[in-house]
């Protein structure tokens with residue numbers, strides 16, 4: 260198999276995962292969009308966290324909320340908890356790396372806000388801690404996961420939404436997470452601006 | 457059309473774009489992977505820039521080079537030029553926002569390094585300036601673009617590689633850019649580690 264065949268194989272796997280996601284995820288994405296919209300219209304905000312590629316997703320999502328997605332509209336309050344390296348390193352250095360998001364959730368989060376927690380494995384300890392903190396502060400959780408949802412899935416209640424990508428492979432799960440984020444932005448824009456399909 | 461139909465439509469459009477990319481992009485991705493590998497094996501490094509969602513992609517790519525993608529291997533030198541807000545705001549405030557990446561390329565870039573420039577439109581002035589700076593400092597360019605490649609495509613020479621996603625829609629182009637980034641990481645890992653397909 261030459262390099263171009265390997266590239267074609269990656270795309271084939273990606274296509275398969277996106278097709279499986281298209282079949283499985285629309286109900287959960289709809290619910291998540293409605294919860295986000297309800298919170299935003301109620302004057303609440305969105306906090307977003309993730310590690311590595313999912314930290315990049317957190318920032319991608321926040322920038323499309325605060326600034327714009329496909330249409331000009333009033334900015335929407337969203338904060339990626341992954342960007343302030345002074346805050347992140349001080350929490351990790353003085354307390355523990357597991358607390359980098361949880362502490363921010365406790366300090367910045369207010370009842371009615373939404374925590375978007377992104378983890379392909381559902382196993383990252385700092386994401387689990389963030390969900391515990393969200394629970395304490397009365398935030399709803401929208402979790403973007405993959406694989407079997409991991410211990411994260413066990414922490415969720417009826418009020419929360421899990422959008423679990425049907426794949427075992429981190430890269431493929433991240434790729435679909437980005438489509439989910441774009442779909443959430445699209446649904447929020449359409450409803451805020453009254454855009455017809 | 458209800459919300460779930462709109463979500464399914466987004467996935468359908470995504471699938472179509474990924475299929476078109478799978479047909480069109482393997483030769484360019486192969487060439488880009490070979491150029492990156494050649495530069496890294498020659499002791500050079502990779503600088504990466506983009507705005508908004510593409511800034512997130514720049515950081516995603518850098519983290520998978522510096523830390524890891526799917527396998528443990530020696531870290532690979534890559535720097536996202538999008539993260540140091542002290543540097544970014546000072547360049548934009550003292551000089552101009554168009555120079556935020558170009559100045560870093562001139563200062564950090566050395567002959568033989570690679571600049572990965574990510575722009576869905578090929579029109580962002582700070583990305584065009586970064587490419588001019590790369591040319592001055594004798595860096596190769598790998599451009600991830602979309603639409604018609606914009607003025608960016610005109611700036612490239614034979615030494616450079618453009619990976620242009622066949623789509624007109626920013627969100628869809630970004631989604632494929634992430635697959636391209638994962639494919640580049642995969643090809644680099646396979647060749648460095650001698651992994652068989």
Ligand SMILES: O=P(O)(O)OC[C@@H](O)[C@H]1O[C@H](O)[C@@H](O)[C@@H](O)[C@@H]1O
Nearest residue numbers: 310311312313378379380383429524
């Ligand atoms: O299991 P997650 O919460 O998604 O966390 C994974 C991250 O820590 C990163 O792990 C590796 O560095 C890579 O697979 C990255 O893409 C990933 O985001």
Ligand SMILES: O=P(O)(O)OC[C@@H](O)[C@H]1O[C@H](O)[C@@H](O)[C@@H](O)[C@@H]1O
Nearest residue numbers: 327507508509510575576577580626
């Ligand atoms: O044309 P580009 O270089 O890709 O730049 C686009 C970015 O500035 C951002 O524009 C809007 O804010 C959104 O479409 C973002 O997703 C995009 O990254």
